Structure formats: C-alpha cells, structure tokens
Amino acid sequence: MPVPRKMLQVPPGALRRNQLSKIARREFVRRAGRWAGTAALAPSLPGLAACTGRAVASGAAAAGTGYGPLRPAGPELALPDGFSYAVLGVEGQPMSDGRPTPRAHDGMGLFPVSDDVVRLVRNHEDQDPPGVAVPLVSPELAYDPLAGGGTTTLEVRIEADGSPTLLRDFVSAGGTLINCAGGTTPWRSWLTCEETTFGRGRGWSVPHGYVFEVPADADEPVAAEPIREMGRFVHEAIAVDPATGFVYETEDYNRRAGFYRFRPHVPGSLRDGGALEMLAVRDAPQVDLRTDQRPGEWRGVEWVPIENPDPPDAERRATTVWEEGYEAGGARFSRLEGCWHADRSIYFHATNGGDAQLGQVWRYVPEEEALALVFESPSEDVLAGPDNLTVSPRGGILICEDNSGATHLRGLSPAGEIFSFARNLLNSREFAGACFSPDGRTLFINIQGDTISMGPGNLGLTLAIWGPWERGPL
Structure with missing residues (x-):
C-alpha cells in the first residue's frame, strides 16, 4: 500500500531554542540540496515494501540470481563474471603519514573531491583493553589516550574503467573506542560512533559511548570531541536527512535497541546541541517489532523525548537511554545496525530481528512519519x-552480511529479489563499510579482520570492486 502524502509535521517547539532566522533556514535548504548530491534519491525503491512480503511468503526470495553465479576473482573474493577488484589499505601496511594501517576495518563513508578523486573516511573497531591498545594519535588530540580506535582517511583516484589508484592515506582521528558503522553528513563530515558505554570502571580514562565528528577534508588528525547530546549508548550507524539536517541513529544491543533521531538546534552544526528522541509507533506504545511483523504494512510513528541523553549510570547499564525512551512508549527492536538515507527515506537493519532471527530491513519515511518492514530473511541461505x-x-540495496559461516555481500533489488553479489574467501570476518562512487562505477568495501591484537591473525583490508553494474539492479 503506498504511503499517503502529507505535509511534514514538526513537533511544537522543535526549533525554539536557538531558533534559526529565515535567512539561516533558506541557507540550510540551499546547502542541503547541494550536499545531497547523487546519494539522495533512488526512485525505484518504494516498490520494495509492496512486493517483498510476497517474496518471503513464497520462498521466491531465495531464487534471485542477480549478476549470476559467484566465482573466485582472486584470493579474497568470489564475484560474478566480469567483475574485478583491487586491495587497498591492508592492516599493518605503512600509510602515507608513516603510521601502520590500524586493525579492525569497519564503517566507511565516501566524499567526492573532483570528477575522478574521492575521499574515504574509515572506522577502526579496535577492542584492545587499556594498557594493550595502541593509540592512533598524540595525547593532546585523543579523546582517551588509552583507546586504540579511531578513523583513517584514504584519497583515491578512480580510473576510467572504475579501477582505483590510492593517492594517500593517513590517520584522521583517534583516542576513541570500538568505532563501528557511523555515517556521512551532507556537510562533508564523517560521524564515527562508539559501540560501547565502557568508562572508568573498565580502566579507561573517560566515559565512552559517544558520537564524534571528523571533517572529510582534514589533511591531518583532528581533536576527537564527543557530541554528548547525541546520546551515550551502544551506537552503530547514523544517516542524515538532508531536507532537515536531522540525524538518525541506530543502537546495536540485543533485544533492547531503539531507533533515534537527533534534532540539532542549528542544522549542520551538531556541536550547538539539540534534542534526542526515540521512535514510537502511534497508538502502540512499547510495541515489540522484533518478531511477528508483516512486510509491506505501514505504521504511523511519533517521537518520544530523551530528557537525559548522557546518563551517568550508562556504564553500569548500557541500555539506560533505551529504558527512558521505552518507558515513554518507544518501540523495541533487536540489534539495529546499518542505516542509510535514500529515496527521501531512512533504511536500517535489525541484524537478528524477524521470526527466524536472521535479519530485517526497515524503511522510515520522515515526510510521512511512516515505518514499514520491507524485507525479512526466512533462512540462512537468503x-x-x-x-x-x-x-x-542505480537504486538497489547492498547488504553487508555478518555471519559466523560463509559471509556474503547480498543485493536486494527494487522488485524484492535478494541475491549474492560477493563472498569472502579469506575467513568468516564480516563485510563492512560499503559505499559506491557517485557515478556508481566503483564499490568500496571492507573486510573487518580481527578486532583485538591477540586474534587469530585475520587482517583488516579495504577493497574496490568494479565491473558491469548495468547488467543488474546494483
């Protein structure tokens, strides 16, 4: 059923504090249109919700062929015929700044520099404990000089055939902990998120569990400063609606996860503060969306306020922020992870949601304040x-799979067909950080590797994939 169109509803008083002038509002709208670029719209995606329910119910989802069978294209990846890849940024490899490439490659965002040059800002989900972790930056730039997580930046030229040439790479932020997915902003920054609420009780010098902003155009490490009003919880990913500047956040906690939005007082300036809220389903307070959901069924939503986004007891109870939102009527998900803005919508994953506990894909439409489940996995083969x-x-969803067995990149077409696009041949470590070049010629992707120094020796690495994308829905 299509979502009915209506005017965007802004809660009373939403922008009262630090109220923007009319000139500032016009400037933000003008900039947002420029920032949105090619990633803002994927007009074929609305058909997903209508057809996915039929695909899952009939088992047809497992039959998708996509780009054809996968064959080894090198020691790291199996890909469809006609596709090639190159390896960039291997863990331990010296970077342009002389530092070794950090471990645990995770979320990553792309920023155009010119017609053929892009920048990638990449997270490193280092989980080494205090005293073992190796900081990426000097103490004066680190949020926590004991923590080994942070970000690196890669500048890449994309050749005419889609193949990449690495121009330079360097550390861009450090002193953070367990940097997971994160996300890009339309004003050319990367929001890197901590997937933990550990703090002094675990030996760290400061509390953790925050979002940090890294300018994409920085040519050297920046000071890491937490944006506390965006919440202290087990963060995963973010996505920004360029029409409003609202930042949507996912929470990766099993059985107790919320979907949040941060309404900045000044769009595009997150450090000026704002309001954190949690999604609730209208007329269904504390609804459980983990199971028993019907793909394609639209629900009206509203938002409940989080009065204390930075609770002092978050280290002891990682779900403190979620508990406040849930008590106010917020919705319950399980392990919300990836999050992306496209087609005037926010798409996000529940990693172990669904009746089979194998994953859900959700779509939220801000202009309509509407939510729908667009895909739910019925089996591990899917x-x-x-x-x-x-x-x-081109309008297809690319999904990074995190599975203890064979790990795949899966494609989900606008028609609701899911298919395998790539398989990790190295190990069972997860894919992460997927992002396409603006023209769609090149896909950049990470294989995470070990998140601790005492791991079995799986190296993190970044890859670029190119080939005949026009043959299929990606």
Whole structure:
C-alpha cells in the first residue's frame, strides 16, 4: 500500500531554542540540496515494501540470481563474471603519514573531491583493553589516550574503467573506542560512533559511548570531541536527512535497541546541541517489532523525548537511554545496525530481528512519519545477519552480511529479489563499510579482520570492486 502524502509535521517547539532566522533556514535548504548530491534519491525503491512480503511468503526470495553465479576473482573474493577488484589499505601496511594501517576495518563513508578523486573516511573497531591498545594519535588530540580506535582517511583516484589508484592515506582521528558503522553528513563530515558505554570502571580514562565528528577534508588528525547530546549508548550507524539536517541513529544491543533521531538546534552544526528522541509507533506504545511483523504494512510513528541523553549510570547499564525512551512508549527492536538515507527515506537493519532471527530491513519515511518492514530473511541461505548497508545510485540495496559461516555481500533489488553479489574467501570476518562512487562505477568495501591484537591473525583490508553494474539492479 503506498504511503499517503502529507505535509511534514514538526513537533511544537522543535526549533525554539536557538531558533534559526529565515535567512539561516533558506541557507540550510540551499546547502542541503547541494550536499545531497547523487546519494539522495533512488526512485525505484518504494516498490520494495509492496512486493517483498510476497517474496518471503513464497520462498521466491531465495531464487534471485542477480549478476549470476559467484566465482573466485582472486584470493579474497568470489564475484560474478566480469567483475574485478583491487586491495587497498591492508592492516599493518605503512600509510602515507608513516603510521601502520590500524586493525579492525569497519564503517566507511565516501566524499567526492573532483570528477575522478574521492575521499574515504574509515572506522577502526579496535577492542584492545587499556594498557594493550595502541593509540592512533598524540595525547593532546585523543579523546582517551588509552583507546586504540579511531578513523583513517584514504584519497583515491578512480580510473576510467572504475579501477582505483590510492593517492594517500593517513590517520584522521583517534583516542576513541570500538568505532563501528557511523555515517556521512551532507556537510562533508564523517560521524564515527562508539559501540560501547565502557568508562572508568573498565580502566579507561573517560566515559565512552559517544558520537564524534571528523571533517572529510582534514589533511591531518583532528581533536576527537564527543557530541554528548547525541546520546551515550551502544551506537552503530547514523544517516542524515538532508531536507532537515536531522540525524538518525541506530543502537546495536540485543533485544533492547531503539531507533533515534537527533534534532540539532542549528542544522549542520551538531556541536550547538539539540534534542534526542526515540521512535514510537502511534497508538502502540512499547510495541515489540522484533518478531511477528508483516512486510509491506505501514505504521504511523511519533517521537518520544530523551530528557537525559548522557546518563551517568550508562556504564553500569548500557541500555539506560533505551529504558527512558521505552518507558515513554518507544518501540523495541533487536540489534539495529546499518542505516542509510535514500529515496527521501531512512533504511536500517535489525541484524537478528524477524521470526527466524536472521535479519530485517526497515524503511522510515520522515515526510510521512511512516515505518514499514520491507524485507525479512526466512533462512540462512537468503540472508544471515545484515549489518552495514548502502543504496547504489542505480537504486538497489547492498547488504553487508555478518555471519559466523560463509559471509556474503547480498543485493536486494527494487522488485524484492535478494541475491549474492560477493563472498569472502579469506575467513568468516564480516563485510563492512560499503559505499559506491557517485557515478556508481566503483564499490568500496571492507573486510573487518580481527578486532583485538591477540586474534587469530585475520587482517583488516579495504577493497574496490568494479565491473558491469548495468547488467543488474546494483
């Protein structure tokens, strides 16, 4: 059923504090249109919700062929015929700044520099404990000089055939902990998110569990400063609606996860503060969306306020923020991870949601304040543990699978067909950080590797994939 169109509803008083002038509002709208670029729209995606329910019910979802069978294209990946890849940024490899490439490659965002040059800002989900972790930056730039997580930036030229040439790479932020998915902003920054609420009780020098902003155009490490009003919880990913500047956030906690939005007082300036809220389903307070959901069924939503986004007891109870929202009527998900803006919508994953506990894909439409389940996995052969996601310029969803067995990149077409696009041949470590170049010629992707120094030796690495995308829905 199509979503009925209506005017965007802004809660009374939503922008009262630090009220924007009319000139500032016009400037933000003008900039947002420029920032949105090619990633803002994927007009074929609305058909997903209508047809996915039939695909899952009939088992047809498992039959998708996409780009054809996968064959080894090298030691790291199996890909469809005609596709090639190159390896960039291997863990331990010296970077342009002389530092070794950090471990645990995770979320990643792309920023155009010119017609053929892009920048990638990449998270590193280092989980080494205090005293073992190796900081990426000097103490004066680190949020926590004991923590080994942070971000690196890669500048890449994309050749005419879609193949990449790495121009330079360097550390861009450090002193953070367990940096997971994150997301890009339309004003050319990367929001890197901590997937933990550990703090002094675990030996760290400061509390953790925050969002940090890294300018995409920075040519050297920046000081890491937490944006506390965006919440202290087990963060995963973010996506920004360029029409409003609202930031949507996912929470990766099993059985107790919320979908949040941050309404900044000044769109595009997150450090000026704002209001954190949690999604609730209208007329269904505390609804449980983990199971028993029907794909294609639209629900009206509203938002409940989080009065204390930075609770002091979050280290002891990682779900403190969620508990406040849930008590006010917020909705319950399980392990929300990837999050992406496209087609005037926010798409996000529940990694172990669904009746089979194998994953759900949700779509939220801000202009309509409407939510629908657009895909739910019925079996491991179809999809197991969707994590990061991206939407291609051609209008298909690419899903990074996080599964203890064989790990795949899965494609989900606008017609509701799911198919395997790539398989990790190295190990069972997850895919992460998927993002397409603006013209859709090149896909950048990470294989995470070990998140601790005492791991079995799986190296994190970044890859670029190119080939005949026009043959299929990606």
